[in-house]
Amino acid sequence: MQTNPFKPTAGKTPPTIIGREDVLEEFSEGLANGPGAPGRLMRIAGVRGTGKTVLLDECSRLAQSRGWTVIKEVATEGLCQRILEQLQPKFQAKHARFEPTVAGISIGSIDIERIGPSLRDAMRQTISKNGNGLLITLDEVQDAELDEVRTLSIAIQQVIGEDLDIAFVFAGLPSMIESIINGKTLTFLRRALPFDLKAVAVTEVSYSLEETIEASGMELQPGIAGQLAEATQGYPFMIQLVGYYAWQLARRAHTPIIGEEEAERGIATARERFCAMVIEPALQRIPPTCIAYLLSMASLGQTSSTSMVAGALNKTPQQVSSVRSRLLRESIIEAPSYGKVSFAIPYMRDYLYEHKAELEVEL
Ligand SMILES: Nc1ncnc2c1ncn2[C@@H]1O[C@H](COP(=O)(O)OP(=O)(O)OP(=O)(O)O)[C@@H](O)[C@H]1O
Ligand SMILES: [Mg+2]
Structure with a gap:
């Protein structure tokens, strides 16, 4: 029997990338066309654990398989400089070397603008030297300095304008990605083809779990695939956690069959891990006013009207609008339609419900 095929770790490519064919097809066709x-x-926008990093990696693999040069970056400070450094060894043009510091003065916003032409030249030369294209992927865009993203996107836009083979795919949290693309002079990024990563259909999850488990030498009792899939709520990180623990419990019991007991205990362990790794850290990052808002939402349902949430807190919607904005910005809640809010992370409502008493003590 093989090793556990599931990968419940951030950024790790899963055994099957479920339900993201639209993104990958569009990207492949883009390379070809x-x-x-x-x-x-x-x-690519999505809340935590929906598979943004995995998709950027898969796009990189697709580009590499066509002989493209790939640069994978995360949008932290010094982004443009790091891209330039990765491009430069590839064409060794001395004149394009950019010196970021003068006598120890660190790079500032003026330098960021000056780096633009070097960046553009380095991209051009990498493409013409290799005879193949260049893909740049950028993750965690919500953390980016606007100046840096602007400089990078202007350089990319210029290279695209010259009909060269370049592709740019960027990913981030839904609300924060909005503020990046709506920033001044970033109209170019606003035109990027948008994908909003949502939950994967439970039937697709069920089918895929069955296939992965069988390929690993285990079997599922009838009906169990559906039960496991249901518990994932179609949320990619939960798919890996549920698959991993159900599989591992059968292995520990020295049985090649995942039955009722393994499924139930696997789901329970997956939920515990999910709470510890996703829900609790998300709640720790926000102030008590936000927790109070979430508790009020939890008492009403998965989706509720903003005026009812405010009413349950004895406030007007205006009085809690900054709290609501903060939760939207953190991608803990979503606004599915006007005047409505819903939980963006699965099991968040259940968690708040179960831990209501202890959370209220801290308010
Ligand atoms: N399409 C998918 N099908 C099945 N599992 C997936 C899929 N996409 C991602 N996963 C799994 O989900 C988990 C989270 O994936 P990933 O780290 O790419 O998410 P993310 O959106 O980048 O999260 P974060 O915002 O925290 O960086 C990983 O364990 C990964 O293997
Ligand atoms: Mg990620």
Whole structure:
């Protein structure tokens, strides 16, 4: 029998990338169809654990398999400089070397603008030297300095304008990605083909779990695939956790069959891990006013009206609008339609419900 095929770790490619064919097809077609194809400029938004990093990695693999040069970056400070450094050894043009510091003065916003032309030249030369294209992926865009993203996107836009083979795919949390693309002079990024990562259909999850488990030498009792899939709520990180623990419990019991007991205990362990790794850290980052708002939401349902949430707190919607905005910005809640809010993370409502008393003590 093989090792556990599931990968419940951030950024790790799962055994099967479920339900993201649209993104990957569009990107592949973009590579094939040449400059100007929509799949060459894409943005991927999703809450934590929906599979953004995994998709960026898969796009990288697709590009590499066509002989493209790939640069994978995370949008932290010094982004443009790091991209330039990775591009430069590839064409060794001395004149394009950019010196970021003068006598120890660190790089500032003026330097960031000055780096633009070097960046553009380095991209051009990498493409013409290799004879193949260049893909840049950018993760965690919500953390980016606007100046840096602007400089990078202007350089990319210029290279695209020259009909060269370049692709740019960036990913981030839904609300924060909005503020990046709506920033001044970033209209170019606003035109990127948008993908909003949502839950995967439970039937697809069920089918895929069955396939992965069988390929690993285990079997599932009839009906168990559906039960496991239901518990994941179609949320990619939960798919890996549920698959991993159900599989591992059968292994520990020295049985090749995942039955009722393994499924139930696997789901329970997966939920515990999910709370510890996703829900609790998310709650620890926010102030008591936000927790109070969430508790009020939890008492009403998965989706509720903003005026009822405020009413349950004896406030007007205006009085709690900054709290609501903060929760939206953190991607803990979503606004599915006007005047409504819902939980963006699965099991968040259940967690709040179960821990109501202890959370209220801290308010
Ligand atoms: N399409 C998918 N099908 C099945 N599992 C997936 C899929 N996408 C991601 N996963 C799994 O979900 C988990 C989270 O994936 P990933 O780290 O890419 O999410 P993310 O959106 O980048 O999260 P974060 O915002 O925290 O960086 C990983 O364990 C990964 O293996
Ligand atoms: Mg990620």
